[in-house]
Amino acid sequence: MSTQIRTQISNSILLAIVINIVYAKAIGVTQGAIARQVGADMWIVTILSILFALLMMWVVVIIIKRTPEKNILEQSKVLFGAWGEKIFSALFFLFFLGAYGGVMITIVYHLMDYFLPDVPTAIFIIATTGVGLYGLSKGIEVIGRFAVLGLFSISILNILILFGSLDNFHVHHFFPVMQNNLWSNLQATSHHNSDWAMAILMVAILLPMVKQKEKWNKYTQKSVLIGGGLILMWPLLQVGTLSPEVTGQYIISCMQMARSAEIGLFVHRYELIMIVFFSISALVQVMSCLICASISAKHVVGAKNINKLYIPTALLLGGFGYWIVDDHMRAMHYLEDYWPILSMSIIIGITVLVLLFGTIFKRKLVQRKGK
Amino acid sequence: MQLEEKLEQDFFSCLQQNVTEIESILGSPSDLVKRDFTIVEQVNLDASLLYIDGLADSDVIENTILRPLLTNEMNESITALSSEQIKQVLTKKGLQVPSISIVANFNDGIDAILAGNALLFVDQYKQAFSLSVQGWETRGIEEPQSDTVLRGPRDGFVESIRTNTALVRRRIRDPRFRIQSMQIGKRSKTDIAITYIEGLVREDLVDEVLQRLNNIEIDAVLESNYIEELIDDSPTSPFLTVQGTERPDKIAAGMYEGKVAIFVDNTPFVLIVPTHFWTFFQTSDDYYTHYTTASYFRFIRYIAFIISLTLPSFFVMLVSFHQEMIPTQLALTIAAGREIVPLPVLIEALLMETAFELMREAGIRMPKPIGQAVSIVGSLVVGQAAVDAGIVSPIMVIVVATTGIASFAIPDYLASVSIRLIRFPILIASGFLGLLGFATTFVLLVIHAISLRSFGEPYMAPYFPFNSRDRQDTMIRKPFWAIETRPADVKGNEQRAGKNQKPSPNKRRKTRYKR
Numbered sequence: 001m002s003t004q005i006r007t008q009i010s011n012s013i014l015l016a017i018v019i020n021i022v023y024a025k026a027i028g029v030t031q032g033a034i035a036r037q038v039g040a041d042m043w044i045v046t047i048l049s050i051l052f053a054l055l056m057m058w059v060v061v062i063i064i065k066r067t068p069e070k071n072i073l074e075q076s077k078v079l080f081g082a083w084g085e086k087i088f089s090a091l092f093f094l095f096f097l098g099a100y101g102g103v104m105i106t107i108v109y110h111l112m113d114y115f116l117p118d119v120p121t122a123i124f125i126i127a128t129t130g131v132g133l134y135g136l137s138k139g140i141e142v143i144g145r146f147a148v149l150g151l152f153s154i155s156i157l158n159i160l161i162l163f164g165s166l167d168n169f170h171v172h173h174f175f176p177v178m179q180n181n182l183w184s185n186l187q188a189t190s191h192h193n194s195d196w197a198m199a200i201l202m203v204a205i206l207l208p209m210v211k212q213k214e215k216w217n218k219y220t221q222k223s224v225l226i227g228g229g230l231i232l233m234w235p236l237l238q239v240g241t242l243s244p245e246v247t248g249q250y251i252i253s254c255m256q257m258a259r260s261a262e263i264g265l266f267v268h269r270y271e272l273i274m275i276v277f278f279s280i281s282a283l284v285q286v287m288s289c290l291i292c293a294s295i296s297a298k299h300v301v302g303a304k305n306i307n308k309l310y311i312p313t314a315l316l317l318g319g320f321g322y323w324i325v326d327d328h329m330r331a332m333h334y335l336e337d338y339w340p341i342l343s344m345s346i347i348i349g350i351t352v353l354v355l356l357f358g359t360i361f362k363r364k365l366v367q368r369k370g371k
Numbered sequence: 372m373q374l375e376e377k378l379e380q381d382f383f384s385c386l387q388q389n390v391t392e393i394e395s396i397l398g399s400p401s402d403l404v405k406r407d408f409t410i411v412e413q414v415n416l417d418a419s420l421l422y423i424d425g426l427a428d429s430d431v432i433e434n435t436i437l438r439p440l441l442t443n444e445m446n447e448s449i450t451a452l453s454s455e456q457i458k459q460v461l462t463k464k465g466l467q468v469p470s471i472s473i474v475a476n477f478n479d480g481i482d483a484i485l486a487g488n489a490l491l492f493v494d495q496y497k498q499a500f501s502l503s504v505q506g507w508e509t510r511g512i513e514e515p516q517s518d519t520v521l522r523g524p525r526d527g528f529v530e531s532i533r534t535n536t537a538l539v540r541r542r543i544r545d546p547r548f549r550i551q552s553m554q555i556g557k558r559s560k561t562d563i564a565i566t567y568i569e570g571l572v573r574e575d576l577v578d579e580v581l582q583r584l585n586n587i588e589i590d591a592v593l594e595s596n597y598i599e600e601l602i603d604d605s606p607t608s609p610f611l612t613v614q615g616t617e618r619p620d621k622i623a624a625g626m627y628e629g630k631v632a633i634f635v636d637n638t639p640f641v642l643i644v645p646t647h648f649w650t651f652f653q654t655s656d657d658y659y660t661h662y663t664t665a666s667y668f669r670f671i672r673y674i675a676f677i678i679s680l681t682l683p684s685f686f687v688m689l690v691s692f693h694q695e696m697i698p699t700q701l702a703l704t705i706a707a708g709r710e711i712v713p714l715p716v717l718i719e720a721l722l723m724e725t726a727f728e729l730m731r732e733a734g735i736r737m738p739k740p741i742g743q744a745v746s747i748v749g750s751l752v753v754g755q756a757a758v759d760a761g762i763v764s765p766i767m768v769i770v771v772a773t774t775g776i777a778s779f780a781i782p783d784y785l786a787s788v789s790i791r792l793i794r795f796p797i798l799i800a801s802g803f804l805g806l807l808g809f810a811t812t813f814v815l816l817v818i819h820a821i822s823l824r825s826f827g828e829p830y831m832a833p834y835f836p837f838n839s840r841d842r843q844d845t846m847i848r849k850p851f852w853a854i855e856t857r858p859a860d861v862k863g864n865e866q867r868a869g870k871n872q873k874p875s876p877n878k879r880r881k882t883r884y885k886r
Contacts, residue, residue, distance in 0.1 A: 138822040145835040
């Protein structure tokens with residue numbers, strides 16, 4: 001793998017993908033879950049999660065920089081042998097399978113609950129996974145370019161919601177600040193941390209494809225800060241406009257805010273336009289999950305040609321997504337109770353193990369560098 | 372003997388045998404002219420001149436070939452000369468044709484005759500002389516039909532490749548202007564030329580163009596679209612990745628930006644590669660009017676593009692699935708208009724779109740005065756009658772008409788047609804699945820467009836991938852004094868203009884008027 005010519009993407013493209021993979025779920029579904037747990041402190045929780053992401057992203061860049069031509073799965077092969085690679089890859093696949101459930105919850109409930117209540121769930125899953133598969137077939141370079149469009153859409157979306165919400169913004173909704181203790185707030189970060197985990201593990205896989213390794217750290221940190229800033233605007237507006245109590249009442253809290261947004265007397269009910277912009281970012285999430293899951297599957301089965309794994313991977317992820325999304329209660333239990341624990345265990349477990357073993361067996365890594 | 376075998380033969384030393392064989396190969400056509408004469412009286416050396424009437428200029432043949440040969444005496448020692456030496460004698464004896472070349476076999480001889488040259492056979496010589504006397508009726512240079520401008524040059528390409536290359540050369544007096552010619556088409560043997568400016572063009576781009584052209588195997592090339600379809604990066608895509616134009620100024624401008632032009636004989640449409648998506652929204656007079664005006668016009672064209680692509684789909688999606696998104700008063704107006712319409716809104720839209728396409732096609736194909744009448748009758752009478760009959764709603768007529776007008780605002784006709792084509796899948800998906808259908812088909816389309824390349828360059832550049840420097844002449848046109856560099860893909864990234872070109876009044880000069 002390492003001797004093959006890899007597709008190369010720029011640091012800016014990686015930045016765009018990172019922001020897109022986090023954004024769609026983080027602004028609505030995640031904020032609703034956080035609001036239910038910590039109320040008005042949801043914006044503080046979001047900031048704490050951004051700090052967690054900065055730290056983890058830094059750790060991942062350190063790990064990959066030790067063998068810049070190898071992704072974390074290939075590095076794990078050097079450190080733990082072929083079976084170690086397979087186990088790590090299986091965990092990665094499991095992670096992106098689980099993440100896909102969250103992504104599907106985000107997309108399907110946005111569209112189904114607010115726009116198309118009569119359309120069967122399977123149609124949503126087939127349509128979005130089909131588009132993701134098409135993007136996947138075009139490769140990471142095209143997904144990256146599409147993510148640039150997604151970044152543009154996110155900016156427009158943020159501007160639209162900002163203008164549409166400021167009239168009803170009330171500062172008193174924020175008080176008392178830190179109504180929960182720091183430990184409760186830290187516990188609540190697991191919801192948003194699981195969003196950032198998607199971006200961090202994706203970076204751990206894609207980073208060797210990124211040009212100019214001396215800029216990796218700068219751009220990954222930048223991506224967390226910009227992405228975090230774009231996301232942070234939402235809990236601030238949700239607390240200030242909807243109030244944390246109302247935010248917590250909805251699965252898709254951002255959609256409720258979009259529905260109440262209006263600009264002046266004539267421009268109201270423009271959530272349809274916002275959802276079109278949102279869908280671009282959400283579909284980048286779908287494509288990113290599919291590509292990372294496919295790469296993980298390739299390492300699990302030891303396949304030479306990744307293209308053959310695209311359809312089986314999409315079927316597995318789509319099937320799981322359907323099973324999760326088909327039942328609202330199941331979806332909510334999964335998202336709030338199981339997924340944060342699973343995702344945190346995988347991301348912290350894997351990165352800490354690879355970091356520690358990489359430090360202990362540094363000589364082994366240096367010897368195998370470039371091989 | 373098969374025709375191929377006859378063509379592979381070398382000429383015979385017997386004049387009559389050569390002439391008979393040529394007539395046999397060509398099937399003794401009525402337009403093949405044969406002039407027999409004697410060129411050295413002392414030995415009565417027979418000669419014969421063959422050419423195709425209509426392809427060769429008979430006046431030129433008379434004045435520059437026959438008259439000098441028949442009036443200037445030649446020494447009988449000519450019979451002892453070689454073909455090359457005879458060629459020099461013929462030149463000295465006053466043949467005033469632009470070029471004489473020696474051909475040795477029937478294949479080359481036939482090619483020369485069919486290309487409009489005259490073939491001179493001299494008895495006892497196993498070689499013939501191809502004399503350049505091409506001359507056929509051509510259309511004069513006129514204003515292009517498809518790329519019209521309000522301000523700017525009015526000359527357009529014609530059907531002659533040589534005239535076309537000359538029209539571009541007039542605009543590029545650079546010694547690094549390069550032209551490479553070839554013939555494509557086993558039977559048509561169409562002349563093709565590629566032109567570029569050395570030092571600006573990427574060498575690998577020229578190699579790529581030449582390689583793709585050389586790989587073409589086809590019997591005939593009648594128009595540049597034959598070449599376009601055979602060198603396209605994505606032949607199955609509805610998007611055009613090669614641009615064709617009738618305007619020499621557009622080709623010259625492209626060459627100054629490091630592009631390669633492909634000229635095809637017998638067509639006024641010249642191709643330019645690589646092509647980016649945004650170039651289809653640019654016109655020549657964007658550069659001949661003030662930059663603010665040009666940028667405004669471009670903005671209007673992009674609006675037209677969005678309307679043309681999405682308006683009917685958006686309308687169908689809103690009316691069929693998301694009525695709550697329409698402002699109440701407008702929703703009531705639409706509902707009142709649709710009250711007596713028996714068809715679902717998707718069928719209504721498809722019906723109107725089909726009717727519009729019929730009128731457009733009929734208007735183009737019919738003679739101009741009748742075509743205009745069809746358009747007017749179609750749009751006014753049939754539209755009004757359809758509304759009165761309750762088949763379609765008035766607002767649907769407005770939507771389809773606005774979409775149609777918007778598509779005509781896209782300067783490149785073929786690009787506008789491709790946009791009209793791709794809006795149908797979006798329309799149908801929106802009609803069946805509402806927002807989900809609209810979003811998924813739109814995203815599929817965007818991913819497809821982003822994945823395209825034109826001769827190695829991303830089709831959607833400089834936005835996807837993003838290149839801030841090249842944006843100076845895409846969505847908007849910056850003033851010439853602000854565009855100092857050529858596009859990033861130009862070899863060497865040479866400066867296009869000097870620094871600090873922004874004009875300003877000379878502050879040092881004293882004014883005549885005192886305050």
